[in-house]
Amino acid sequence: MRPSRSLLLGTLCAFPLGALAAGAGTPNGLHLGWLDRSADPAKDFFTFANGGWQEQNPIPPAYSRWGTFSVLVKQNQEVIRGILEDAAQDTRARAGSDRRKVGDFYASGMDEAAIDAAGAEPLRPELERIGAIQGLADLRREVAHLQQLGVGALFDFGQMQDFKDSAKVIGAAFQGGLGLPDRDYYLRDDPKFRQVREAYLAHVAAMLELLGDAPATAAAEARTVMDIETRLARASMPRVDQRKPENVYHPMDLKALEGVTPGFSWSGYFADVGHPEIERINLAMPEFFKAMNADLSAVPLEAWRTYLRWHLAHAFAPYLSRPFVEESFRLTRVLTGAQELLPRWQRVVAAEDAALGFAVGKLYVAKKFPPSSRKAVLRILHGIRDALRADLATLAWMSPATRKAALEKLDLMGERIGYPDRWRDYSALRVDRGPYVRNVMRANAFLQRRELAKIGKPVDRDEWSMTPQTVNAYYDPSMNNINFPAGILQPPFFDPKAPAAVNDGAIGFVMGHEMTHGFDDQGARFDGHGNLLPEPGWWTAADFAKFKAATDCISDHFSRYTVDGDLHVQGKLVTGEATADLGGLTLAWRAFQASPAPRREKAAGGFTPAQQFFLGAAHVWATNIRPEEARRLVTIDPHPPAVYRVNGTVANMPAFQEAFHVPAGSPMINADRCVIW
Numbered sequence: 001m002r003p004s005r006s007l008l009l010g011t012l013c014a015f016p017l018g019a020l021a022a023g024a025g026t027p028n029g030l031h032l033g034w035l036d037r038s039a040d041p042a043k044d045f046f047t048f049a050n051g052g053w054q055e056q057n058p059i060p061p062a063y064s065r066w067g068t069f070s071v072l073v074k075q076n077q078e079v080i081r082g083i084l085e086d087a088a089q090d091t092r093a094r095a096g097s098d099r100r101k102v103g104d105f106y107a108s109g110m111d112e113a114a115i116d117a118a119g120a121e122p123l124r125p126e127l128e129r130i131g132a133i134q135g136l137a138d139l140r141r142e143v144a145h146l147q148q149l150g151v152g153a154l155f156d157f158g159q160m161q162d163f164k165d166s167a168k169v170i171g172a173a174f175q176g177g178l179g180l181p182d183r184d185y186y187l188r189d190d191p192k193f194r195q196v197r198e199a200y201l202a203h204v205a206a207m208l209e210l211l212g213d214a215p216a217t218a219a220a221e222a223r224t225v226m227d228i229e230t231r232l233a234r235a236s237m238p239r240v241d242q243r244k245p246e247n248v249y250h251p252m253d254l255k256a257l258e259g260v261t262p263g264f265s266w267s268g269y270f271a272d273v274g275h276p277e278i279e280r281i282n283l284a285m286p287e288f289f290k291a292m293n294a295d296l297s298a299v300p301l302e303a304w305r306t307y308l309r310w311h312l313a314h315a316f317a318p319y320l321s322r323p324f325v326e327e328s329f330r331l332t333r334v335l336t337g338a339q340e341l342l343p344r345w346q347r348v349v350a351a352e353d354a355a356l357g358f359a360v361g362k363l364y365v366a367k368k369f370p371p372s373s374r375k376a377v378l379r380i381l382h383g384i385r386d387a388l389r390a391d392l393a394t395l396a397w398m399s400p401a402t403r404k405a406a407l408e409k410l411d412l413m414g415e416r417i418g419y420p421d422r423w424r425d426y427s428a429l430r431v432d433r434g435p436y437v438r439n440v441m442r443a444n445a446f447l448q449r450r451e452l453a454k455i456g457k458p459v460d461r462d463e464w465s466m467t468p469q470t471v472n473a474y475y476d477p478s479m480n481n482i483n484f485p486a487g488i489l490q491p492p493f494f495d496p497k498a499p500a501a502v503n504d505g506a507i508g509f510v511m512g513h514e515m516t517h518g519f520d521d522q523g524a525r526f527d528g529h530g531n532l533l534p535e536p537g538w539w540t541a542a543d544f545a546k547f548k549a550a551t552d553c554i555s556d557h558f559s560r561y562t563v564d565g566d567l568h569v570q571g572k573l574v575t576g577e578a579t580a581d582l583g584g585l586t587l588a589w590r591a592f593q594a595s596p597a598p599r600r601e602k603a604a605g606g607f608t609p610a611q612q613f614f615l616g617a618a619h620v621w622a623t624n625i626r627p628e629e630a631r632r633l634v635t636i637d638p639h640p641p642a643v644y645r646v647n648g649t650v651a652n653m654p655a656f657q658e659a660f661h662v663p664a665g666s667p668m669i670n671a672d673r674c675v676i677w
């Protein structure tokens with residue numbers, strides 16, 4: 001299922017998915033068992049801090065990476081499993097209640113016998129609709145219909161806060177329609193990407209065979225799909241270019257829209273999605289839609305029908321019978337290196353999290369997050385906020401005018417901890433005991449209707465983009481707020497039993513990171529009210545140039561790192577996240593330094609408080625990853641690989657180098673040091 005598309009620039013703000021393990025016993029949450037004492041912290045701090053953990057925590061076969069984040073996600077899933085099983089067995093739950101819905105959804109997903117017996121049957125009405133497409137208007141209507149069900153057909157349509165008027169919600173159309181993770185997978189002439197393309201062709205053919213096509217036909221159809229998707233990939237804007245907000249902001253009225261795509265009627269499309277009143281949207285990537293317009297008439301209808309059948313199967317195979325599930329996993333395996341399927345219960349919990357996440361979250365919070373936790377976490381957050389305020393107030397290079405605007409932005413920054421004040425209303429969503437895949441389709445359609453209903457309405461400032469059980473955090477530039485779901489406010493990120501220095505380094509890192517997003521290379525372009533301003537925005541031109549030099553320094557620094565042997569980190573793709581890491585850990589350090597003496601004076605486990613602080617920060621990123629997944633993430637993820645989130649960050653921090661007595665010339669010192677605060 002696709003995430004809400006409300007956050008343009010998808011992962012702009014999110015901390016990565018990533019997970020912790022049973023802390024091999026240590027004094028009070030310092031996790032000495034995670035260390036690799038044969039590694040030299042002055043040469044490779046990540047391995048010194050996490051090498052023991054890596055050794056003791058091989059990647060489980062069903063995972064492509066395994067780390068502190070994944071361990072917590074799994075723990076949360078176990079809690080949620082209990083909640084869902086209880087609900088599924090509660091035959092007295094009121095019809096239409098959230099409890100009944102989460103129980104029915106879970107029961108439908110766990111009913112493997114019924115799912116296997118149904119085969120592809122639940123897709124039949126959709127396949128018939130696709131088969132009935134007779135012209136371009138039919139094609140447009142069917143694309144709109146499939147998108148509502150959650151199929152990634154041709155492009156994506158959703159809503160966003162208007163970049164230039166954050167009080168308004170507008171419709172937005174983005175490039176899409178690919179079955180592989182990124183344009184690079186279609187276009188890069190590199191043996192590993194070529195291998196993926198071979199496997200993809202075989203996979204598409206196998207999927208079409210499962211829908212009933214003869215092998216030779218299916219093989220030819222797979223080439224048709226590859227041809228269409230390669231056209232779309234060629235027209236797609238590279239991720240690095242999407243990071244500049246202006247590049248993906250092209251508000252247009254109907255006349256302008258139909259100028260870009262004369263063969264595709266947007267007024268017709270808006271009516272198809274149930275919103276004929278829409279008159280103006282952000283056509284985020286005009287070049288993509290121009291090419292789509294040409295392809296619509298250049299590619300025969302028969303080929304489009306094949307393309308849509310493939311995307312229908314691609315979207316829903318994980319919720320169908322065993323042959324579909326296994327074939328779907330074959331592609332996952334190629335892309336991520338995972339060796340086996342997750343157990344069914346875990347797959348259903350994940351699907352339900354996407355479908356009914358806030359109904360599940362309400363039950364989760366009642367069990368796992370007492371109101372008192374909010375208070376403890378706010379204390380640390382406010383220490384960091386004070387540190388940022390103090391920095392902005394005194395930064396030597398910043399002029400008074402910029403300083404005033406920066407402080408104003410910080411003062412306007414909202415903060416939210418744990419879970420929303422108002423819970424989502426699922427009363428319009430129908431859930432029953434099966435077929436499972438139809439529950440998934442109805443949930444997707446419900447979520448999409450909910451998104452589109454926001455267009456033209458005032459912004460709902462209480463809404464969260466992440467469910468409470470999510471092990472992650474985010475900054476939203478259009479809202480100018482930082483958000484920390486209950487799911488991440490647990491050990492090892494925040495451990496009431498750990499020394500203060502460890503918590504200040506761990507959850508402090510996460511909090512400083514999100515706050516810094518308000519001032520990274522993208523965040524800095526938006527004012528305190530969430531409006532995008534023309535460069536240099538609220539900065540003076542001279543200050544903006546200095547700030548840009550600082551973030552360029554970070555791009556250059558991270559471009560020097562590689563994964564899977566030879567694939568370079570895309571410095572320009574990770575600039576924002578790497579900036580948030582460096583700014584964030586620096587702020588957490590300052591907050592730690594400013595905390596009362598007893599908090600920062602106690603040695604533990606043979607480590608000074610300063611060393612404990614950096615160990616806490618590094619432990620956040622304890623991770624093992626498969627090479628396929630490393631390659632996929634370096635291609636699409638704006639976050640640097642875990643090892644560099646640690647080593648690349650501390651290499652720019654003299655406080656670290658002092659704490660661990662790092663000698664000049666060490667790889668843990670970036671000779672051209674980058675400075676944010």
Ligand SMILES: [Zn+2]
Pocket residue numbers: 012013014015016513514517577580
């Ligand atoms: Zn981030």
